[in-house]
Amino acid sequence: MTESTPSATSNESPGSAEQALPTVYDPGAVEAPVYERWVERGYFEADDTSDKPPFCIVIPPPNVTGSLHLGHAFEHTLIDALIRRRRMQGYEALWMPGMDHAGIATQNVVERELAKEGVSRHDLGREAFVEKVWEWKERSGGMILGQMRRLGDGVAWSRERFTMDDGLSRAVQTIFKRLYDDELIYRAERIINWCVRCHTALSDIEVEHSDDEGELISIRYSDDVVVATTRAETMLGDTAVAVHPDDERYQHLIGTEVELPLTGRKIPVIADAHVDPSFGSGMVKVTPAHDPNDFEIGRRHDLPQLTIMDERGVITASGPFEGLDRFEARPAVVAALREQGRIVSEKRPYLHAVGHCSRCKTVVEPRLSLQWWVRVGPLAKAAGDAVRDGRVAIHPKSMESRWFGWVDDMHDWCISRQLWWGHRIPVWYGPDGEVVCVGPDDEPPSGEGWQQDEDVLDTWFSSALWPFSTLGWPDETPALAKFYPNQVLVTGYDILFFWVARMMMFGLYANADNGPERAIPFHTIALHGMVRDKHGKKMSKSFGNAVDPLEWMDAYGSDALRFTLARGANPGVDVPIGEDWVQASRNFCNKLWNATRFALMSGAKVGELPPAEQLSAPDRWILSRLHATLAEVDAFYEDYQFAKACDALYHFAWDEFCDWYVELAKTPLNEGGDAAERTRLVLGHVLDHLLRMLHPVTPFVTEVLWTTLTGDESVVVATWPVADADAHSDAVAESGVEELKRLVTEIRRFRSDQGLKPGQRVAARLDGMAGVPAAHEAEIRSLTRLNTPDEGFTSSASLTVGGVTIELDLSGAVDVEAERKRLTKDLAAERKALEQSDRKLGNEQFLAKAPEAEVEKVRARRATAEAEIARLEAQLDRLAAR
């Protein structure tokens, strides 16, 4: 199928009009070679030393185990559009690519692979296992990078980074040491979210809550003491019962002891304000080692912390339940209590919030353990302030409240993970209890008894450094100097807490020496929504509505997918997407293709436009509209309104340029001579601008068309069109063409009502054309298929539009009824308008209080209605007379 490949994709002689583009755009034939040529020519690379203004966006690093899903495709489309436009505008544009190492996910993948061979990571040992992970990464990781090429992502491939590479690991160690020395990192025993499957701690935000069906069991500990719980097995670890200090019902119990069933232990009844007296009996069991709230109560009252479960979720408390899994122990404990007659009530099912590991969905177990933490207080305060004082802007602004709600009430961040894949905590413990934090250039302590901490850091810890670690930090590299702070961060609102907050905290902290203005990681946070299915439902594999973007790219082309996503991108709002819409975008690309094809066949060329006075009204109209659209598109881009920018371009390209200008252009093109030459230049001018404007969202098709049209090297490095509304704005031409369009549409309606086939030519006489500012009779006849009358002309039907009368020769076959229906309908509409205008103008309050311009508008509407009514009534009369 090589002959169907447009020769524009090869380098020789682009722009010669005689070369035939195929009648249908075939994305599959052009995308891959076009992309590879862009990369070869280095268009996406950036120069650290240029004096162009910087424009840098770092990729939200995809997971090394992941593949491209629609969420990526969406985000990447938006970033790529911003980057490409800025590059065309003359910025030094850099889109930094890379991936994160996804500690838990990656370790899981490799462990699963090993398990197939019956090997566990413990069989291999730490070092060999990590080696295996690296091998896996080289072999199977980063599938997404190839898929990004398919999408057309203009990233600077030579700068690709990975959170586990040497430079970024050094950045991690550097900041750990600094935070440690500043006492912003500490080690403490707390209740953490423990995943019994992944065998690691999770931070709060790695836990997803859902309302699950469980049970609420009320247990009688003694005659006076009844507590309710959804996790009955934890009662084995109770070390107190608590009531509210002001609860009159239980004053007499405070300070007494009660025997804990099944264990025989005596535990105190204490008073704590945390207890909600209105919930259940108003008494709660307190299990400090297995519940975060109970942990706090336990600390306030100095209660023992009794751990009754191991890291697999298996009961360790001695007794009959020892060795049972937590979910086996639960009914077993309830059964044992029931046997003793201690079950007061059981509510089942009982809907309550349950935390799940965001990676493997296992129910999280609150667990007391020794972990490393970031003291976020001052860091989060700084992150909040940066937005509060305007150094960092959040788009859309309505998302700010979400931001403040989070950073102003942030809990300390648990950063240690009990994994092997990740950045190992650079802390060493000595034989005599010494603790040494080792910086990147320090020698770790060696000798008998010294040991490094076993844990690794949360993946987000390294991702938090991404905006500057990828540019070379902590070294003072030219890249860092040029591109930090980044200009924009584009990401989903769901990740504001996960990632953005962390980048803000670490960016501001690590780069504080830059001064407040340049410490920030980025100037703007542009938030987008989630991609949803065509009915607005969340996409998920389990629900079966997930879509593989690659399938759609195969079927409709990357540009079609990109355009659909960008066109749906209202700031911070979710984007529903369905195959129909991608198909529609494909059709749009094909429309552009064919419009350009027509223009090229007509000899369109890019050159200096003739002065305005030599241009026709349609010429001046389309130029006026073009530059108005350009100005609009610019304004929308500056405000991250991708949907509106795309809509404006779609509307201009299809409804104005293709449907009207191109059709109008056929008349002068057929005429030949100066008129045709002039039209070729206007066609070339409009297409040149339009294709450049569309390039950021539909890079492939515009590349082929634009290089063919202009003969230039690549639209990637073309300049962004500058809106010149002053030079081209032409209100007279605009209203003239509007009137012409109205005339044409009215004639077409008439033809349609009369049952004339669209292509069927009939003779007609046009009178009163002098009254139409854009009196282009030849164009009007061409658009309405009306021949000039010859000797045998007999008028058998007529209509009037404005001051124009159209007499048609329908050879007697006039459908009077259809005409009457239409006229009656129009008349009713005008009468209604008249009535409404009269009502307003008869309202003295309206006349007195409404602005003059508004009153004037209603008067004008009334006048139009009156004239139209007269016209329609006259036509109806004439019809009746026939």
Add this chain to the structure above:
RNA sequence: GGGCGCAUAGCUCAGGGGUAGAGCGCCGGUCUUACAAACCGGAGGUCGUUGGUUCGAAACCAACUGCGCCCA
């Protein structure tokens, strides 16, 4: 339980103090020499409910109902 957001055409969404727009879908007609992935014409909405502000509300305010999200 706390907070936030959304209710506009069959579907998905824009809009925004002067009585409504788009895309897709739908109906009728066309292979009219760029494009049937197209062209021409058409139908379709008391802008969730109830109050209030205003000369005027779909738009602003309040309550209610329904849906969604985040946090506990």
